[in-house]
Every structure is written in structure tokens, then in C-alpha cells.
Amino acid sequence: MNAWLLRLESWFRQQRDITACLIASALPLPLYFIFLLMPFLAMADDEYKGIYNWEVVPFTQTIVLLSSFVLSGVAVFSWSRRTSNEDYPWLCLVTVTVMFFAVTALGLGYGYKDSPLMLLSLGMVLLVRALFKPDVYKPISVVMGLLFVCSEIGFWTNTVPYAPMLQSPIFVGEALDAWWAFWLRMIYSMIAFPMLVIFFVLGYFMQREKKELEQMVVTDSLTGISNRSHFMAMLDMESSRHERKQQPLCVLMCDVDNFKRVNDTWGHPAGDEVLRAVGRILKQSTRSAGDVVARFGGEEFVVLLPNTRLAQAEAIAEKIRRYMSHHIFGEGENSFQVTISIGAVQVNDGDGESAVKAADDNLYRAKKAGRDRVVASLVHRHGSLECV
Numbered sequence: 012m013n014a015w016l017l018r019l020e021s022w023f024r025q026q027r028d029i030t031a032c033l034i035a036s037a038l039p040l041p042l043y044f045i046f047l048l049m050p051f052l053a054m055a056d057d058e059y060k061g062i063y064n065w066e067v068v069p070f071t072q073t074i075v076l077l078s079s080f081v082l083s084g085v086a087v088f089s090w091s092r093r094t095s096n097e098d099y100p101w102l103c104l105v106t107v108t109v110m111f112f113a114v115t116a117l118g119l120g121y122g123y124k125d126s127p128l129m130l131l132s133l134g135m136v137l138l139v140r141a142l143f144k145p146d147v148y149k150p151i152s153v154v155m156g157l158l159f160v161c162s163e164i165g166f167w168t169n170t171v172p173y174a175p176m177l178q179s180p181i182f183v184g185e186a187l188d189a190w191w192a193f194w195l196r197m198i199y200s201m202i203a204f205p206m207l208v209i210f211f212v213l214g215y216f217m218q219r220e221k222k223e224l225e226q227m228v229v230t231d232s233l234t235g236i237s238n239r240s241h242f243m244a245m246l247d248m249e250s251s252r253h254e255r256k257q258q259p260l261c262v263l264m265c266d267v268d269n270f271k272r273v274n275d276t277w278g279h280p281a282g283d284e285v286l287r288a289v290g291r292i293l294k295q296s297t298r299s300a301g302d303v304v305a306r307f308g309g310e311e312f313v314v315l316l317p318n319t320r321l322a323q324a325e326a327i328a329e330k331i332r333r334y335m336s337h338h339i340f341g342e343g344e345n346s347f348q349v350t351i352s353i354g355a356v357q358v359n360d361g362d363g364e365s366a367v368k369a370a371d372d373n374l375y376r377a378k379k380a381g382r383d384r385v386v387a388s389l390v391h392r393h394g395s396l397e398c399v
């Protein structure tokens with residue numbers, strides 16, 4: 012089921028005008044057919060003949076018939092071009108306009124409130140909203156919306172007859188007669204089922220997109236690890252917990268040594284690969300639950316180690332440093348190695364931001380001392396460092 016929905020979603024994302032027109036024109040055709048058929052069947056039966064107002068029926072039937080012809084033409088044309096990647100703005104406009112026009116004619120003819128036409132109109136709006144770009148349906152939606160409002164005002168002020176197609180509205184406060192009971196059940200189920208499917212599928216897409224967006228907001232696109240803003244949020248949270256529960260908290264600030272030289276010598280793509288590898292190594296060297304590994308910017312990375320003492324953090328930093336210095340990038344003649352410098356701090360009673368600053372100071376010390384090393388210290392609330 013999930014695979015099927017994923018395939019549908021990928022189709023939906025690369026959806027073309029021609030597919031949208033094909034679905035929108037073919038899907039409502041059976042319903043239009045039923046609305047065309049109903050008066051003819053009623054006409055053939057003495058018992059039900061009186062249901063319709065025969066002066067208005069030809070007018071509505073003509074509109075529905077013409078719309079069905081146009082939509083059938085659109086469906087045939089779209090089917091013949093179903094593999095085309097071209098844009099068909101005019102075809103979209105024709106499809107949407109005719110659909111809305113026919114449904115409005117039916118809505119005005121049968122009345123919106125006492126018939127399935129409100130449900131049908133909502134179904135159409137939903138379908139059109141899901142399949143077409145706003146430019147296509149905005150103008151016609153405004154026109155149809157205005158028509159709807161004007162007709163409602165007309166009904167309330169008794170200047171426009173309500174449900175002029177019928178001698179009396181479908182629901183008149185009595186039990187439905189057999190005629191309407193059959194057709195209403197038929198029409199409702201034909202509208203409700205596609206609507207249910209559309210709601211379900213759209214809900215699924217929306218949920219997935221929400222998850223993807225949430226993920227994008229917290230992720231660094233190059234390395235796939237957390238980004239700076241997510242790190243800062245986690246730092247804030249962990250700092251408060253650290254203060255509340257008196258648990259040790261450590262921060263590592265890591266920077267690839269002479270990274271500019273990597274870019275200059277091996278090219279930007281190789282530099283990017285180094286950054287991705289650093290992200291992977293940092294992830295592999297820390298706990299998957301609780302620890303936060305993030306790209307702080309450029310070739311600088313940061314690690315948050317909750318519930319970790321400075322000695323443990325220093326050991327983790329040393330493991331990362333050693334791993335990096337042994338890692339070989341590229342192949343054969345084009346292989347090269349890089350080193351990393353790390354500043355580590357333990358926050359005993361200070362806030363997170365001063366810890367990051369202190370870790371950066373330690374990193375600077377590591378660089379000054381010759382790179383490829385770890386410098387660690389405790390940090391206090393006033394920001395002073397106590398080197399170990």
C-alpha cells in the first residue's frame with residue numbers, strides 16, 4: 012500500500028497538464044450521464060413524470076449534454092496525447108470552465124441544499140484544486156462563487172425560484188419516495204467514494220511533505236547531519252536540563268585543518284566529499300541517541316555530548332581525531348589525507364552559548380599549537396576557562 016502511495020505521490024509531483032485534463036474530464040462523466048438520464052426515465056413513467064418542471068429541464072439538459080460532449084472530447088484528446096510532456100494551458104482552462112459551468116447549472120436547477128449538488132460541487136472544487144495550478148481555476152472559481160452567492164440571495168429574497176427543474180425540492184420534510192431514494196443513494200455513493208479517496212491520498216501527501224519540511228529545517232543539506240540552528244536549539248534544551256539535573260554536558264568544536272588547501276588542490280567536489288565524510292565519522296563516533304552532531308558552518312562541525320564528563324569527551328574527540336588522520340580520501344595517485352583540530356569543553360554551571368564560545372577558543376588553541384590535536388577545558392558561568 013505504501014509503495015503504491017509513494018508511486019502515486021511521485022506521479023503527482025511531476026504531474027502534467029494532459030494527465031490532469033484526462034482525470035478531470037473523465038471522472039465526472041458517469042455522473043453527468045446519470046443527471047442526463049434521470050429526466051428521460053422520469054418522463055417514461057406516469058408516476059414520476061410530475062417530479063420535473065418540463066419547461067426548465069431542456070435548458071439544463073442542454074447545458075449538461077454540451078458539457079459532457081466537450082469533456083468527452085477533452086478526455087479523448089488527452090488520452091491520445093497522454094505521453095506528451097507539453098503544457099496545455101488552454102485545455103486546462105476549457106476543462107475547468109466546462110466542469111464548473113455544468114455543475115453550477117445542475118446546482119441551480121436542482122437546488123444546492125436539498126440535493127447532492129453541494130457535495131458534487133465540493134468534490135469538483137477538491138478535484139480541481141488537487142489537479143490544476145491556481146492560475147487555471149482562480150478566475151472561473153470567482154465567477155462561479157459569485158453566481159452561487161447571487162442565486163442564494165435570489166432564493167432568500169424570492170426573486171429567483173429555488174430548484175426550478177423540479178416541481179418541489181427533493182426533501183420536503185417527508186420520507187423520500189422510491190425515485191429519489193434510489194437516485195440519491197447512487198449519486199451520493201458515486202461522489203463520496205472518489206472524495207474519500209482524494210481526501211485520504213491528499214492527507215497522506217500533506218503529512219509526508221510536512222515531515223520532509225520538518226527534516227529540511229533541521230538538516231544540513233550537504234552532509235545530512237543537523238544544521239546550526241537545530242544545534243543551538245538542542246544546546247539550549249540540554250543546557251537547561253544540565254542545570255536542572257546537575258548532569259555533565261560537553262561540547263566539541265571541530266575544524267578540518269587546511270581545508271582551503273584541499274579545495275585548491277583537489278577541487279570543490281573533493282572538498283565536499285571530505286565534509287560529508289567528517290559528518291559520517293562524527294556520527295559514527297558518538298551515541299545515536301542523545302548526542303547531537305551538526306555542521307556549524309563551512310568546514311566547522313560541533314558535537315553536543317549530554318551526560319558526558321570532560322575526560323570522556325576528550326576521549327571521544329581523540330577517537331575522532333585519530334580516525335580522521337587515518338582516513339584516506341580519493342584513490343591511487345589522487346588519494347590524500349586530512350587532519351582535524353578539536354576544542355572540547357565541559358559546562359559545569361554555565362550557559363550553552365558560553366560553552367560554544369569556549370570550545371571555539373580551545374579550537375583556536377589547538378590550531379595555534381600545530382593542528383591535528385584536541386584541547387580540552389572546563390568552562391564556568393563567567394566564561395573563564397580552566398585548562399586541563
Ligand SMILES: Nc1nc2c(ncn2[C@@H]2O[C@H](COP(=O)(O)OP(=O)(O)OP(=O)(O)O)[C@@H](O)[C@H]2O)c(=O)[nH]1
Pocket residue numbers: 233266267268269270271272274278279280281282283286308309310378382
Ligand atoms: N568544498 C567546500 N568548501 C567549503 C565549504 N564551505 C566552506 N568551504 C571552504 O573552506 C575553506 C576554509 O578555509 P579557511 O577558513 O582558510 O580554513 P582552513 O584552510 O581550513 O585553515 P585552518 O582552519 O586554519 O586549518 C574556504 O576555502 C571555504 O571556501 C563547502 O561547503 N564546501
